Amino acid sequence: MRALPADPAEAMARIAEEIRNCQRCPLHEGRTQAVPGEGPPDAPLLFVGEGPGAEEDQQGRPFVGAAGRLLDKLLASIRIPRERVFITNTVRCRPPGNREPHPGEVAACLPYLVRQMSVLQPRVVCLLGATATRALLGADQKLNQVRGRALREAGRWWFATYHPAAALRSASLAKALEEDFRRLRRLVDVEWGTEDPARWKPNVVQKLFESGQVTEPVEVSRDGSLRLAWEIRGLHPTFRSASAMAELLGRFVRRRESLSPDVPVVVQLEGTDAHGRPVSADAPECVAVHAEVRVER
Ligand code: SF4
Structure with a gap:
């Protein structure tokens, strides 16, 4: 792996360029274009979904289809501007027919996320769906057992919830997702309010x-x-x-x-x-x- 430049924006642009040219797994064969992710290079909050869908594959941007519009609404509901967060996926090329990515494809793509996180240094990582949860919290993690709760691992907060695409198919999951986003806001408030003593509020x-x-x-x-x-x-x-x-x-x-x-x-x-x-x-x-x-x- 090449050494990353000191400038975070340049480092993120370099990783994105590698992703766009990547052929490490068979998913590159069916893509229109890879989707590296988007957001500021110092975003304190990172969202990780599963993989690009049809619209993301066409536009080269994450979460721009129906699930993305729901994510935008959820972010607005907790007063977090989309432009302030980094949004990406576990795999960066669209799986055929929107199937779940295979474990080998996830393993091939994961190093890009690890590198992006080493630049971003996000304080909170929100995992959207079971694929992202297994990829980042461990293959034995069940989404139902960890969702909606803040976990502290490896020096940062992890918060897993349903993927917005699943919530589009189920009213009960949509309700649970809304509740989880309120909990995410609470975690963000606590993290922002306690980390820096100068900003501590009783x-x-x-x-x-x-x-x-x-x-x-x-x-x-x-x-x-x-x-x-x-x-x-x-x-x-x-x-x-x-x-x-x-x-x-x-x-x-x-x-x-x-x-x-x-x-x-x-x-x-x-x-x-x-x-x-x-x-x-x-x-x-x-x-x-x-x-x-x-x-x-
Ligand atoms: S999914 Fe990831 S590892 Fe596979 S080809 Fe695309 S960028 Fe490369």
């Missing part, structure tokens, strides 16, 4: 909870290492994943204690169900989480 913490009730952490000990314990109830569904809770609690403690990024913060979570039985903090039946945050000094 009411961001309220967005983590359905009820608006936020318990203060209890200090368990401060000799040697600091230990804080939180009893968490009413967490908003967007943040009901162990990786999201660990990330956010760690961030809050870092901020509260003014810790530098190199100080280790360890977060332990124990969930309980409605009968007080221990369950994973990730489990759907989990209603309360006991969290302990330990700071090694």
Whole structure:
């Protein structure tokens, strides 16, 4: 692989040019043109769909057909301009008859996405549909198990939901997709509001909870290492994943204690169900989480 230029716009243009000339997998044989993706080279939010459809294949742009018009509406509904996000697909050439891409085609195309992400450095990646979810979160990931929840992996947020094309065929999926976009907006608000201490707003913490009730952490000990314990109830569904809770609690403690990024913060979570039985903090039946945050000094 050639070294990327320092200028992100130039780097993205170079990758796009390689995609347009790519013949790495059989999908190039049936395409009118490849669709590299579009958006600003520093977009903080990245959307990844499945593959180009007929209109995308004709125009060389992602999400410009019926599914794209629905994506535009969903973005408008959460007040995020399309021009501010980067939109692309798991494979960049149209699969014949809009079939699902084969695993070999996804594997051949994935390095382009990895390279685009290394330039973009998106803070939030929204995966639209099962193909993008499997490609980026792992082949064993089931969309129904992860959709609508923020996951923290590899230093960024991942949020999977249905593909807009699926929502065009089902009223119930369309409703679920609208709800997921509201959750995505909540994640964006929390990410934007907590990452930079200069922009920290106290009411961001309220967005983590359905009820608006936020318990203060209890200090368990401060000799040697600091230990804080939180009893968490009413967490908003967007943040009901162990990786999201660990990330956010760690961030809050870092901020509260003014810790530098190199100080280790360890977060332990124990969930309980409605009968007080221990369950994973990730489990759907989990209603309360006991969290302990330990700071090694
Ligand atoms: S789908 Fe991706 S890997 Fe396959 S030919 Fe098109 S650009 Fe190349």
